[in-house]
Every structure is written in structure tokens, then in C-alpha cells.
Amino acid sequence: MKFYDAPPAPSPRRVRMFLAEKGLAVETVNLDLTKGEQLSEAFRAKNPRCTVPVLELDDGTCLTESLSICHYLESLHPEPNLMGEGAKEQALVLMWNDIAMFNGFAAAGEALRNFAKMFRQRSVTGPNDYPQIPELAERGRLRTEHFLAELNERLAASEYLASGRFTMADITAYICVEFAGWIKVSIADEQAHLRRWFDAVGSRPSAAA
Numbered sequence: 273m274k275f276y277d278a279p280p281a282p283s284p285r286r287v288r289m290f291l292a293e294k295g296l297a298v299e300t301v302n303l304d305l306t307k308g309e310q311l312s313e314a315f316r317a318k319n320p321r322c323t324v325p326v327l328e329l330d331d332g333t334c335l336t337e338s339l340s341i342c343h344y345l346e347s348l349h350p351e352p353n354l355m356g357e358g359a360k361e362q363a364l365v366l367m368w369n370d371i372a373m374f375n376g377f378a379a380a381g382e383a384l385r386n387f388a389k390m391f392r393q394r395s396v397t398g399p400n401d402y403p404q405i406p407e408l409a410e411r412g413r414l415r416t417e418h419f420l421a422e423l424n425e426r427l428a429a430s431e432y433l434a435s436g437r438f439t440m441a442d443i444t445a446y447i448c449v450e451f452a453g454w455i456k457v458s459i460a461d462e463q464a465h466l467r468r469w470f471d472a473v474g475s476r477p478s479a480a481a
């Protein structure tokens with residue numbers, strides 16, 4: 273197996289944290305996204321959507337989505353369980369993972385990519401260029417603020433996102449809250465539940481991965 277990573281990008285960090293929680297080490301190839309290495313012909317052959325992470329299996333199959341990669345790793349290495357136990361918890365993990373992806377990751381990404389100079393013609397990841405739309409930067413920022421409020425509300429009722437214990441949903445949301453910092457959206461003083469959870473997840477050894 274080979275893991276295509278690109279520190280400090282947030283998406284592959286989800287897989288790094290997942291691997292660390294599982295205690296797994298995988299041969300890793302680091303790409304430099306600032307140099308456009310994800311757009312090379314060689315990498316495009318592995319992932320035509322030109323994004324990281326990618327997990328290349330020994331038979332050449334390339335898994336190109338973080339959730340799919342983590343699901344695969346969980347199937348091979350079920351312990352410690354991170355994707356949920358039983359129908360209800362598994363569904364809640366996927367539900368909160370999706371909420372974090374759409375309301376959090378997509379929103380912060382929209383804000384960053386429609387604002388930062390380095391993405392002027394590349395406001396969407398992938399092989400096709402799209403120019404920035406400044407209004408989307410504003411909207412993305414606002415949506416990210418709303419996402420943090422949504423997390424705070426959920427965490428007032430539940431110790432971790434999907435259930436009473438740490439799961440993949442917490443990895444995704446934690447890295448999303450970190451990512452929000454890139455667009456200067458941070459946990460507000462009054463968001464005590466979010467702060468409590470963020471500190472708890474951040475104190476896990478895997479958060480240093």
C-alpha cells in the first residue's frame with residue numbers, strides 16, 4: 273500500500289489521524305500542492321480528479337476519497353473501532369461526517385479558494401480551472417461560522433459528535449475546525465461545548481499526526 277499525502281492540506285490529514293488512531297504505518301509519498309504536483313500526468317493516472325489523499329493498493333487500485341480510504345482501513349483493521357459499532361452508531365458516524373464535510377469543509381474551502389491569491393484561477397480543486405467569485409468567499413466564511421455554531425449545539429447534547437465516544441466523525445470535524453482557522457474563523461468564547469470537545473480531541477496523540 274502507498275499513501276499519497278500533502279501536509280499541511282486538511283483532507284489527507286484526516287487519513288493520517290485515522291492511521292495514527294489505528295497504530296498503522298503506511299509507506300507515504302508527499303506531494304507539494306503549491307508546485308502543482310497533483311496535476312502531473314503521473315499523479316493524474318492515479319487520481320484523475322487531482323486531489324489527495326490517495327491510497328494505492330498493492331493491486332494498483334487507487335482509493336481517492338478520505339472516507340473510502342478510512343472505511344477500507346477499518347475493514348482490514350477493525351480495532352480500535354472508529355466507524356461505529358452497530359447500525360445506529362455507524363449511521364450517526366456517517367451522518368456527522370457528511371455534515372462536517374458539506375457544512376464545514378466545503379464552506380471553509382469555498383471561502384479560502386475564492387479569496388487566496390494562489391487559487392485565483394483554481395477556485396475548485398481538480399483538473400479544470402475556475403476563476404474566483406469573491407461573493408463565494410464571503411458566503412463560505414459565513415457558512416463556516418454557522419457550522420461552528422452547529423457543532424457547539426450538538427456537543428452540548430453529546431460528548432462526541434456521533435455518540436458518547438470518539439469516532440471518525442470527530443476526526444473530520446476536528447480537522448475542519450482547524451481548517452476554519454485558515455480563514456480566520458475560530459471558536460467563540462461562548463462556544464464552551466465546542467471548546468471542551470476541541471481540546472479533548474486535540475489532546476489525543478493522533479492529533480499530532
Ligand SMILES: N[C@@H](CCC(=O)N[C@@H](CS)C(=O)NCC(=O)O)C(=O)O
Binds near residue numbers: 282283305323324
Ligand atoms: N473529497 C476529497 C477531497 C480531497 C481534497 O479536496 N484534497 C485537497 C487537499 S485538502 C487537494 O487535493 N487539493 C488539490 C488542489 O488544491 O489542487 C476527500 O475527502 O478526500
